[in-house]
Structures are given as C-alpha cells and as structure tokens.
Amino acid sequence: MEPGLRQDGAVTPAFDDSPRSPSGIVVRPVTSQDVPEIVAMVRELAEYERALHEVVATEEHLRRTLFAEEPAVFGHVAVAADGRVAGMAVWFLNYSTWLGSHNVYLEDLFVRPEHRGSGVGRRLLQTLAAICVERGYERLEWWVLDWNESARGFYSTIGAEALTEWIPYRVSGAALTRLAEQR
Numbered sequence: 488m489e490p491g492l493r494q495d496g497a498v499t500p501a502f503d504d505s506p507r508s509p510s511g512i513v514v515r516p517v518t519s520q521d522v523p524e525i526v527a528m529v530r531e532l533a534e535y536e537r538a539l540h541e542v543v544a545t546e547e548h549l550r551r552t553l554f555a556e557e558p559a560v561f562g563h564v565a566v567a568a569d570g571r572v573a574g575m576a577v578w579f580l581n582y583s584t585w586l587g588s589h590n591v592y593l594e595d596l597f598v599r600p601e602h603r604g605s606g607v608g609r610r611l612l613q614t615l616a617a618i619c620v621e622r623g624y625e626r627l628e629w630w631v632l633d634w635n636e637s638a639r640g641f642y643s644t645i646g647a648e649a650l651t652e653w654i655p656y657r658v659s660g661a662a663l664t665r666l667a668e669q670r
C-alpha cells in the first residue's frame with residue numbers, strides 16, 4: 488500500500504490535522520458519509536461543463552472506488568464553518584518515467600458557487616501540494632477546459648503552468664472494445 492494512505496483510502500494523520508483557515512474552512516479526507524455530496528458535486532461540475540448527460544457514476548461506484556481494500560482513487564472535501572461541504576478534490580496517482588516518480592493527478596476540483604473566491608479551491612490545492620511534497624511526488628497535474636477563463640486565471644495565480652504543447656487523447660466505449668479485441 489502507498490505510504491501515508493490508510494486501508495480505507497483516507498490520508499494518514501499527517502494530512503488529517505484539518506486546521507481551520509481564517510474563513511473557517513477545514514479540508515479533510517473524504518469519508519463514506521461524504522459520498523452523496525461528492526456525487527452531487529460531480530453532477531454540479533458536469534452541468535457547469537455542459538456534460539451532465541455523460542455522468543453515469545453513482546454513490547455505489549464512488550464508495551466502491553474510494554473505499555476499496557487497496558484504493559487507487561482518493562478524495563478530500565472542504566467543509567465550511569457551518570458544517571456544509573463547500574468543495575471537493577478527487578485525485579489519484581500517476582507516474583512519470585522521466586522523473587522516476589509518482590505524481591498526483593487531480594481528476595476533479597469543484598467549489599460550490601456560493602464558496603468561490605473564499606479560498607476553498609486554494610485550500611484544496613494546498614492540501615494536495617502538501618501530500619506531493621511530503622511523499623516526494625514531483626508534480627500535481629490536472630486539466631481545465633479551454634473556455635474556463637476564471638479557473639485558468641486562478642491557476643496562474645498559484646504558479647500552475649498550462650501545458651499547451653500536449654493534446655490529450657482518449658479511447659472509450661466501442662473503440663476501446665475494438666482495440667482490446669485486436670490483440
């Protein structure tokens with residue numbers, strides 16, 4: 488198992504101290520009780536990205552992956568002072584052969600509209616950056632839609648660089664099945 492991860496997929500206490508920010512935000516690992524909120528935020532994010540029709544993930548899917556015996560996907564939530572979930576980060580490890588190092592790939596970062604601009608996104612990213620630094624991971628990476636100017640502007644303020652020379656590719660659905668059958 489990856490050092491620093493508990494069997495339930497939560498981060499060890501080094502990353503679970505949950506200090507409050509000046510705005511009262513606490514970032515902590517996802518618990519099984521958070522899954523309905525995570526699914527709701529996945530749907531909110533997909534709606535914002537004009538792709539709600541593509542979401543098929545259910546609470547059961549997320550419980551099965553986030554809390555597997557040996558999880559490969561992890562999550563954190565930002566909880567506001569009133570106890571409500573304000574945002575989330577869902578992530579997993581990837582690997583760079585050039586660096587010879589694991590890295591964190593941020594699959595989804597979402598902050599609910601009423602909490603944007605209050606430091607929630609920054610706190611979630613700071614938490615993932617701390618995990619990277621503590622474990623010796625060299626990178627924290629994610630994608631952002633080209634039209635999402637507000638997110639891109641925010642990311643530049645934290646020192647993130649757009650990788651404009653790379654073009655993402657994906658094989659899924661029938662094309663994935665065909666490719667697998669060709670072996």
